[in-house]
Amino acid sequence: MLLIYSNAESWAGLSAEQREGLGRSHQELTRELTEHGLLVSAAGLADPITTRTVSVRDDGLTTTDGPYAEAKEHLAGFYLVECETIDEAIGYAARMPDAQYLAVEVRPVMEMSGLEM
Amino acid sequence: MSDFELLLREQAPQVLSALVRHYGHFDLAEEAVQEALLAAAQQWPGEGVPDNPKGWLIRVGSRRLMDLLRSDTARRRREENAANLAAPEEFVAQGPEIDDLGGRDDTLTLLFLCCHPALSAASQIALTLRAVGGLTTAQIAAAFLVPETTMAQRISRAKRSIKQAGSTFELPPEAERDARMGAVLHVLYLIFNEGYTASSGTDLHSAELTTEAIRLVRGVRRLLPDDGEVAGLLALMLLTDARRPARTDADGGLIPLADQDRSLWNKAAIVEGEALVTDALSRSQLGPYQVQAAIAAVHDTAERAEDTDWPQIVALYQVLEQLSDNPMVTLNHAVAVAMASGPKEGLALLEPLEADGRLADHHRLEAVRAHLLEMSGDLVGARESYLLAARRTTSVPERAYLTAKADRLGS
Numbered sequence: 001m002l003l004i005y006s007n008a009e010s011w012a013g014l015s016a017e018q019r020e021g022l023g024r025s026h027q028e029l030t031r032e033l034t035e036h037g038l039l040v041s042a043a044g045l046a047d048p049i050t051t052r053t054v055s056v057r058d059d060g061l062t063t064t065d066g067p068y069a070e071a072k073e074h075l076a077g078f079y080l081v082e083c084e085t086i087d088e089a090i091g092y093a094a095r096m097p098d099a100q101y102l103a104v105e106v107r108p109v110m111e112m113s114g115l116e117m
Numbered sequence: 118m119s120d121f122e123l124l125l126r127e128q129a130p131q132v133l134s135a136l137v138r139h140y141g142h143f144d145l146a147e148e149a150v151q152e153a154l155l156a157a158a159q160q161w162p163g164e165g166v167p168d169n170p171k172g173w174l175i176r177v178g179s180r181r182l183m184d185l186l187r188s189d190t191a192r193r194r195r196e197e198n199a200a201n202l203a204a205p206e207e208f209v210a211q212g213p214e215i216d217d218l219g220g221r222d223d224t225l226t227l228l229f230l231c232c233h234p235a236l237s238a239a240s241q242i243a244l245t246l247r248a249v250g251g252l253t254t255a256q257i258a259a260a261f262l263v264p265e266t267t268m269a270q271r272i273s274r275a276k277r278s279i280k281q282a283g284s285t286f287e288l289p290p291e292a293e294r295d296a297r298m299g300a301v302l303h304v305l306y307l308i309f310n311e312g313y314t315a316s317s318g319t320d321l322h323s324a325e326l327t328t329e330a331i332r333l334v335r336g337v338r339r340l341l342p343d344d345g346e347v348a349g350l351l352a353l354m355l356l357t358d359a360r361r362p363a364r365t366d367a368d369g370g371l372i373p374l375a376d377q378d379r380s381l382w383n384k385a386a387i388v389e390g391e392a393l394v395t396d397a398l399s400r401s402q403l404g405p406y407q408v409q410a411a412i413a414a415v416h417d418t419a420e421r422a423e424d425t426d427w428p429q430i431v432a433l434y435q436v437l438e439q440l441s442d443n444p445m446v447t448l449n450h451a452v453a454v455a456m457a458s459g460p461k462e463g464l465a466l467l468e469p470l471e472a473d474g475r476l477a478d479h480h481r482l483e484a485v486r487a488h489l490l491e492m493s494g495d496l497v498g499a500r501e502s503y504l505l506a507a508r509r510t511t512s513v514p515e516r517a518y519l520t521a522k523a524d525r526l527g528s
Contacts, residue, residue: 038271040264114512114513
């Protein structure tokens with residue numbers, strides 16, 4: 001799972017040209033991953049202003065506006081790709097312009113399978 | 118799998134071989150066969166299976182292939198504006214009837230083609246399952262838990278790569294054949310493992326892959342009855358799969374070998390696997406699959422876990438280490454040594470693995486260390502290692518198992 005992080009400041013600081021380049025890079029990467037049969041899913045997430053955080057305590061449900069983590073940075077989008085090694089995934093993460101502007105996090109996904117230890 | 122589906126899957130590689138041998142165009146022929154299989158799946162249940170199912174599939178597949186060749190030629194002509202291309206009629210001239218296969222079985226050639234070195238392992242697996250196994254793209258996608266479009270892309274890319282590599286439909290030259298055979302067996306082994314490791318829990322789709330891998334390697338064995346490694350791989354699969362009914366609990370949790378209810382093991386598969394590997398070891402050149410099968414046979418024929426002949430397993434791991442440079446083998450060797458001679462000897466074997474980049478951060482190394490520390494009485498160290506191993510694994514059942522082991526050792 002490739003998690004793209006952003007913050008409002010860095011997004012606002014981009015020129016129109018940079019934003020266009022960002023979109024183009026993601027289109028190209030998505031096309032390449034699709035052609036290689038590696039892309040499981042990918043999406044950009046709506047602005048954090050639209051986020052609702054849900055918690056259930058003592059059977060009571062509460063929702064608050066905004067992301068759970070109180071940080072400037074927020075999750076802006078993700079790719080789920082099938083890679084043989086973590087280095088291959090790091091290679092794809094490094095091609096996202098977001099890795100220059102802020103950071104992209106690479107994390108393995110848990111599987112429902114295993115060996116008889 | 119129904120008899121009907123099995124029949125189609127058995128015909129698939131032979132129909133495809135016939136079309137490719139006759140017309141070439143592996144990529145389009147493969148598509149045509151898939152469509153013929155789908156047509157059969159739709160028509161036969163209602164109209165009954167024809168007298169000569171293979172002939173029926175070849176006829177329908179040929180017709181479809183010609184349609185595909187025509188549209189492909191037309192498309193290319195438009196694209197390239199090349200007036201001198203052969204007319205489609207000429208291009209796909211009606212050859213002699215190809216119902217008669219002359220008794221040849223080209224399945225092996227087909228396997229070599231699907232396991233072409235130009236392809237990634239994932240593509241080799243997908244293409245083999247489709248072209249040789251006769252599975253649909255949807256079935257393969259479901260088994261690997263990826264969207265169908267992803268799997269379709271992987272398969273068509275694999276077909277394109279084969280075309281670009283300029284491969285023809287013939288057995289690779291003698292000099293290359295051994296290496297390519299190694300790739301074929303490896304792909305079948307990967308298919309089996311994908312099914313076996315994922316057969317816990319509720320994931321029924323993947324369990325079918327073990328059955329499919331066993332069916333395919335049985336087919337290869339029919340073609341190469343004297344190959345010791347083919348026999349060894351079949352034996353290894355049977356002896357491993359025999360334990361499947363006992364390896365998970367009702368909740369899908371993993372049960373280690375030592376704690377499994379051995380009365381649930383599949384006796385027939387164990388008898389067949391043991392006979393296969395014993396025969397292969399006595400008359401073929403030794404290879405890693407035979408040795409791994411022999412190790413599995415030692416486990417499977419112990420009535421109780423404590424009856425396991427660990428010294429023999431240690432000896433077999435020593436042989437295996439000479440045959441293959443694989444740190445995972447050393448890791449299993451260390452466990453066997455600990456069981457045969459005590460945990461200190463086993464722990465000593467782990468030391469060089471910590472410097473091996475292939476395994477240093479692997480959860481299996483930490484899990485084995487935890488197990489051996491527990492055996493040696495270092496419960497605090499064992500607990501720490503179990504917890505670290507639990508954090509490193511990406512498998513949900515393994516994490517549950519390792520966490521439970523740590524919990525049992527207290528805090």
